[in-house]
Amino acid sequence: MQNELSRLPQLNFVEMVQTLQCKTINYQNIYAPIHLEMEKTMLEQLFLNAPTAMLLINPISNRILIANNQAEALFNLDRRALNQYSVTQFFPDCLNKLHSFTQQVLTKGTAWSSELSIQTVNKNVSIGINASQFANNILLSCEDGSVTFERHFKSRIESNYRLGLSQWDTDETVFQQIERQNQLLLTAVGDGIYGVDCDGKTTFVNKAAEEIIGWKKEQLMGKKIHDIIHHTHINGSHYHVHNCPIYAAFNDGAIHSVDNEVFWSQQGKPIPVEYTSTPLRENGELIGAVVIFRDITERKRTQDKLLNALKEVDALKHRLEMENAYLQEEINADFNHQYLIGNSHKIKHMMNQIELVAPTDANVLIIGESGTGKELIARAIHEASKRNVRPLIRVNCAAIPAELFESEFFGHVKGAFSGALSDRVGRFELADGATIFLDEVGEIPLQLQSKLLRVLQEQQFERVGESITRNVNVRVIAATNQDLTKLVTNNKFREDLYFRLNVFPINSPPLRERIDDLPLLVKHFIDKVCVRLNQPSPQVSIAQMQHLISYSWPGNIRELENIIERQVILSKSNKLNFEFMNKDKAINIKNQSYTQHSKVLNAQQHKQLERDNLIQALKDCRGKIYGAGGAAELLGLKPTTLSSKLKKYTIKRHDFI
Numbered sequence: 001m002q003n004e005l006s007r008l009p010q011l012n013f014v015e016m017v018q019t020l021q022c023k024t025i026n027y028q029n030i031y032a033p034i035h036l037e038m039e040k041t042m043l044e045q046l047f048l049n050a051p052t053a054m055l056l057i058n059p060i061s062n063r064i065l066i067a068n069n070q071a072e073a074l075f076n077l078d079r080r081a082l083n084q085y086s087v088t089q090f091f092p093d094c095l096n097k098l099h100s101f102t103q104q105v106l107t108k109g110t111a112w113s114s115e116l117s118i119q120t121v122n123k124n125v126s127i128g129i130n131a132s133q134f135a136n137n138i139l140l141s142c143e144d145g146s147v148t149f150e151r152h153f154k155s156r157i158e159s160n161y162r163l164g165l166s167q168w169d170t171d172e173t174v175f176q177q178i179e180r181q182n183q184l185l186l187t188a189v190g191d192g193i194y195g196v197d198c199d200g201k202t203t204f205v206n207k208a209a210e211e212i213i214g215w216k217k218e219q220l221m222g223k224k225i226h227d228i229i230h231h232t233h234i235n236g237s238h239y240h241v242h243n244c245p246i247y248a249a250f251n252d253g254a255i256h257s258v259d260n261e262v263f264w265s266q267q268g269k270p271i272p273v274e275y276t277s278t279p280l281r282e283n284g285e286l287i288g289a290v291v292i293f294r295d296i297t298e299r300k301r302t303q304d305k306l307l308n309a310l311k312e313v314d315a316l317k318h319r320l321e322m323e324n325a326y327l328q329e330e331i332n333a334d335f336n337h338q339y340l341i342g343n344s345h346k347i348k349h350m351m352n353q354i355e356l357v358a359p360t361d362a363n364v365l366i367i368g369e370s371g372t373g374k375e376l377i378a379r380a381i382h383e384a385s386k387r388n389v390r391p392l393i394r395v396n397c398a399a400i401p402a403e404l405f406e407s408e409f410f411g412h413v414k415g416a417f418s419g420a421l422s423d424r425v426g427r428f429e430l431a432d433g434a435t436i437f438l439d440e441v442g443e444i445p446l447q448l449q450s451k452l453l454r455v456l457q458e459q460q461f462e463r464v465g466e467s468i469t470r471n472v473n474v475r476v477i478a479a480t481n482q483d484l485t486k487l488v489t490n491n492k493f494r495e496d497l498y499f500r501l502n503v504f505p506i507n508s509p510p511l512r513e514r515i516d517d518l519p520l521l522v523k524h525f526i527d528k529v530c531v532r533l534n535q536p537s538p539q540v541s542i543a544q545m546q547h548l549i550s551y552s553w554p555g556n557i558r559e560l561e562n563i564i565e566r567q568v569i570l571s572k573s574n575k576l577n578f579e580f581m582n583k584d585k586a587i588n589i590k591n592q593s594y595t596q597h598s599k600v601l602n603a604q605q606h607k608q609l610e611r612d613n614l615i616q617a618l619k620d621c622r623g624k625i626y627g628a629g630g631a632a633e634l635l636g637l638k639p640t641t642l643s644s645k646l647k648k649y650t651i652k653r654h655d656f657i
């Protein structure tokens, strides 16, 4: 009981009155220490100053018995005035509801409603009303509905605000996390990323961008990116901002991808990049662009390497084709299967020299009369050298027209001169990594000798009509049947070139100086021609060999080869006869042979004879067609006539060289 009393100040008026009414409470006994008057005053004060409007009404008499201060304020009437009115006068618009509300209170003891409204002096106020039965009376606790609503509203706002704040906190945390993750992602990305606004000013720079270009974020933020990293083309020309694809993205709204430009590093170095500038939109409006780029230096380097490799492959392919064509000519010329025959002292000495010089890269000058085997020596040197995996490239300097020398040696580009219909590789380029054999080197025109000297000294040259300098690694073997020192004295041959060529001279002995080799040579030539004619090799008796040995041979071994060939062709048995060699000269051997075997020639034989004769003349003149010592002169024909005969009999170079 004592506890209940101590709670009294916390109770509202109705609860307090109910508590005090409770039958179990012996009011007199419990409140004995409290003065009754004081208590009454206190209760009165509590009632009068309660925070809600309170009225005690009698439903039977329909009168307001007591009203507190808040009731006076709510009804806008003082207490005395309130007593003048009946209760129902204040509820003109909701008498039915008031009636049922009152019934509910009288039946249940309490009731609550927010549907009633009162008519005050100047306005209609909807109220929230709480009521309880008090003896035969009803105690009403009323509150202005708008105030209640406002309070509820405020409380809801506050609660929403509190809820919003905590939600905002949550959202902010989420956003911060997303932002952090984005930053981590953008930092972790290997590609450089710039953000730019619509003025082209930098709004974002990731770590990779800083590392690739070297510009720090602080140096770029808020500044025009084009002016800092994109101002100049790789060739040094100004890059106008109007052409900048980065800016184009936020001007035309399209994605711009570029892979052949440079960004300039902080150190002023051009960095090859590929980049994509993607426009950024907000609510459909272009607000800037994001540039994603990567350094492609390594890729460019690899691409360049690949391109160079492809070019090299192309060049090699071209050279191989040339080489192939050249080898084809060589095969047709039947030079490949020949080797040096002989065991005379002179030949042995020469072989020693070949063995000595072959493994070196030294230039060799072979000196000897025509037809003494100079080319065979050159081939033997090349074959014994480390360059033998590639073919020996032969140039017969006596057979090249003066105006074509340079092109033949160094090649030309298309259009370099009339007739230069396509690019052509020269002999020196063809001989790169191998050996070039300059036969009849004394025939090289003086004006070209300086260029030849340059190749010998620097291994460099240019194609005709081109300024690109080409490097080669060529070994030169030259041959001549002329006295080069005499040419030097007569200023027909450069002395410095002569010394360059004459590093290792080899003398090719004429046949007359090595008659000891004759039997071996005879056998070699018989076998050679018989293989070609696909017939068994005939014998040469000692007596017949003697005829050959006792013949007064000049230097040219071709003469011996020719005699053997003809005798093999003309021989009816398997024995060769050389008795006719005792006659003064061997040059009439062909006519003599024909007259021996056939007095009259038919048309076909006549044609064959003329063809053979032309070939022989060309062979004797070492392929020289025109001019002094040429086949035309030897045959007593005009050069033009000889040309048309060569066409008529389809005589090609390989028939006589």
Ligand SMILES: Nc1ncnc2c1ncn2[C@@H]1O[C@H](COP(=O)(O)OP(=O)(O)OP(=O)(O)O)[C@@H](O)[C@H]1O
Binding pocket: 338, 339, 340, 341, 342, 368, 369, 370, 371, 372, 373, 374, 375, 376, 377, 439, 481, 508, 524, 557, 558, 561, 622
């Ligand atoms: N020692 C040799 N062994 C085998 N054949 C030889 C020998 N010497 C020369 N010959 C033959 O003689 C012919 C002429 O040889 P080669 O062309 O090498 O002489 P050359 O001195 O270069 O002639 P040219 O001065 O006319 O260019 C060839 O058919 C070659 O086979």
